Amino acid sequence: MSNLLNKNDKEKKERKFPSAFSVLFIVLVFAAILTYVVPAGSYDRLQYNKETNSFLRVNSDGTETSLEASQKVLDDLKITVPLKSFVNEDIKKPVAIPGSYHKLDQQPQGFMKVARAPIDGIADCIGIIVFVLILGGCIGVLNKTGTFDAGIAALSKKTKGKEFLMVAIISSIIALGGTTFGLAEETIAFYPILMPIFLASGFDAIVTIAAIYMGSAIGTMFSTTNAFSVVVASNAAGISFKDGLTFRIISLVLAQIITLWYIYRYAKKVKKDPEASIIAEDMPRINKQYLEGYDPDNVAPFNFRRITMLVVFMAAFPIMIYGVMNLEWWFEEMSTLFLIVGIALLFLSGLPEGDAVSAFLDGASDLVSVALIVGVARGINIILDDGMISDTMLYQASNIISGMNGVLFSSVQMILFSFLGIFIPSSSGLATLSMPIIAPLADTVSLGRDVVVSAYNYGQGRMAIIAPTGLILATLEMVDVSYNKWVKFIVPLMGILLILAIVMLGIQTIF
Incomplete structure (x- = not known):
């Protein structure tokens, strides 16, 4: 009997879904295989040099040509981006030149390239990695002093009976940040704060x-004014980001309502029966991780010291958002902000110097795996870029949709943008590469280019929900949930959002 039980336990372990690192390495190897199979190719690119007020054409063979920065040059190259978009630095990345695609010698990425890719990815993402580690340090100090436990207890009393309202408000505020200025990687900071609060709320x-x-x-x-996606895409398509804005606002509102309804149905079911949770078997471990030692009836008092520490920590978030929106901050500036906050927390904690520093370092070490996942995911993109196959996929995608009727054109290109979003996860990178190629195709079917911009947003945004090359695996690693369980939860919602996007694109096409 014991042998049978051991055998069953062993089989359960063998059936366990691979960790986030294993998933990424599988995708990394698959990306390398694609560099052997998919023909290598590249578009010529045009980049504006502000210092010399000139264009630099970089050909697919690596040769460079300096060109006059004039609208005539853009017209001759069939680039529909207005000159002012380059001069005003609305377009900062090189744009693909239509009709310039060339096949290249195959650039297969072998064993050593694959082995080195995660290292190069970590080096390329060092800004994000430092941000994550410093954030973890701040959280470590707050946990050590019991500040989170005290804050959770106070908030739970305020929201008792209205727990989902808190979920809806927080999610909607984050959606507002996403649609206006591209709030994405910054949300990593929210999980350690909100996870214990949500868990304590049931x-x-x-x-x-x-x-x-x-x-x-x-x-x-469903971006509206996001400079990293819809604004860049609109500029690259040669139109104003205000074109099609009404449709995107309506789509945003509908999508958020649908998403909250979907989450509410699941949350209500789980509250009624915890065993109905997709991650029921994982919850004891997760509760221990985030709520170990937390007893709502026996927590440290939410006194002046703890309130001050929490206020200092929380005040960093609106400052960070303001900096990103108005001061062109990126991860280096955000890391500096949270380092200052971390030092302030060390002094406010009242802990002995050695204990305070140890708490900071322990908190940082808890997020090392998250930081490394970000780097490994970037390594996949490096393999694809070095293999020179991303442009080939764009070229084939443009051939597929060329000449389609309007409604079909908009829906198919959205699906193609979803596919391209796996291989080019940067929203601004995909926009500047694809829009000069695909946007003019809309003219051939008498379709507004704003439809192309919307299709791009819906397509690449939808794929980001599950794409391993994006942010999702780092997120799941932070909260210790496996990828397959997230996919199981989210795929039905993705189907609903796909239908919504197709309907809204159809309406936008007609009007």
């Missing part, structure tokens, strides 16, 4: 992920 970890990650995903998928 929700499972999936609800926390859905509230935060889907808030950001819906916001970026």
Whole structure:
């Protein structure tokens, strides 16, 4: 009998879904295989040099040509981006030149390239990695002093009976940040704060992920003024980002309502029966991780010291958002902000110097795996870029949709943008590469280019919900949920959002 039980336990372990690192390495190897199979190719690119007020054409063979920065040059190259978009630095990245695609010698990425890719990815993402580690340090100090436990207890009393309202408000605020300025990677900071609050309110970890990650995903998928996606895409398409804005606002509102309804149905079911949770078997471990030692009837008092520490920490978030929106901050500036906050927390904690520093370092070490996942995911993109196959996929995609009728054109290109979003996860990178190629195709079917911009947003934003090359695996690693369980939860919602996007694109095409 014991042998049979051991055998069953062994089989359960063998059936366990691979970790986030294993998933990424599988995708990394698959990307390398594609560099052997997919023909290598590249578009010529045009980049504006502000210092010399000239264009630099970089050909697919690596040769460079300096050109006059004039509208005539752009017209001759069939680039529909207005000259002022380059001069005003609305377009900062090189744009693809239509009709310039050339096949290249195959650039297969072998064993050593694959082995080195995660290292190069980590080096390329060092800004994000430092941000994550410093954030973890701040959280470590707050946990050590019991500040989070005291804050959770106070908030739970205020929201008793209205727990989902808190979920809806937080998710909608994050969606607003996503749609206006591209709030995405920054949301990593929210999980350690909100996870214990949501767990203490009776929700499972999936609800926390859905509230935060889907808030950001819906916001970026249905961007309105996001400079990193819709504004760049519109400029690259040669139109104003205001074109099609009404349709995107309506789509945003509808998508957020649908998403909150979907989360609510799941949360209500789990609250009624915790065993109905997709991650029921994982919840004891997750509760221990985030709520170990937490007893709502026996927590440290939410006194002046703890209130001050929490206020200092929370005040960093509006400052960070303001900096990103108005001061062109990126991860270096955000890391500096949280380092200052971390030092302030060390002094406010009242802990002995050695204990305070140890708490900071322990908190940082808890997020090392998250930081490394970000780097490994970037390594996949490096393999694809070095293999020179991303442009080939764009070229084939443009051939597929060329000459289609309007409604079919908009729907198929959205699906193609979803596919391209796997291989080019940067929203601004995909926009500047694809829009000069695909936007003019809309003219051939008498379709407004604003439809192309909307299709791009809906397509790449939808794929970001599950794409391993994006932010989702780092998010799941942070809250200790496996990828397959997230996919199981979110795929039905993705289907609903796909139908919504197709309907809204159809309406936009007609009007």
